[in-house]
Amino acid sequence: MTSTVKHWGLSATVIVCVSCWSFASLGQNARTVIGPTNPALQDGADALLAGDAAEGVRLTLLGLESAGSARDRQTAMSNLCAGYVMLDDLDAALEYCDRVIEENDNRWKAFSNRALIYVKMQRYEEAELDLQRGEAIAPNARTLRAVRAMLLDAIEPVAPNIVIDDRRQPAKDADVE
């Protein structure tokens, strides 16, 4: 079981969810300017998506300091959760995921990331609960499906078994002229 979790550990960096929606429209006339309201937060998200967890966490912490809205703050904490998972600092990751969910329990990415943390911590019942909550918000999210697969592999490992049946079925005979 442990080996399964370790096997998945390599994939964790691509499974964590990173939010990068810190954009806003500025201005109300024809000269609308579009750009990130929190550049550090955006750069941190970009770094995390590029796989640079350390730089992503550093920038996102800066972004969290200057977060001007609840949305930016939650995005920062959600991304810090993801970043610390990538750095394998599960305790720090869990702390940020807990804080996001405490503020807003409608963020499926936070549930997905926290479920991933719980799987890696072998806290499978809590992982199942978070997956259920995430799936209720985003039933078709691929990331949630990947984490669920990790959970299943940890608690109910299966081995493929293929049967090749060359026997002629009675129904086939009727089809053959």
Next chain:
Amino acid sequence: MNSRWLLLFALALALGASAADDVAELAHLMDDSSDRKPLQTMVPHYPEKARRQRLTGEVEVCFKVDREGNTSRIAVRRSTHRIFEKPSILAVRASTYFPLDEDQKLPGIKTCRTFRFQLMPVAIEQPQ
């Protein structure tokens, strides 16, 4: 039960290292009613996506076997899930049958093969 079912082989094959990750166990069921006897039977790859999503299913593939024992005109006749169709077709395409003797007549009917993609629960010991 028809008498031709009397001859039933269940072969558990030890697979090569490259296939060991994909297939834990294989059973090949045959009877004496087949027009052609398999020479080399390729095992389909169990799609990783299907395994992860705990999908199981069944595909029946029908095809022609020429005098030399090669397969052609491969078509899926019945399938419970599309994800298993491609590996089944590829497996049939790579499989061969014993060639016919010169005095043997080439049967006009298609040969069919059913692949059952199953998942077995496995128990893994925790190291102490």
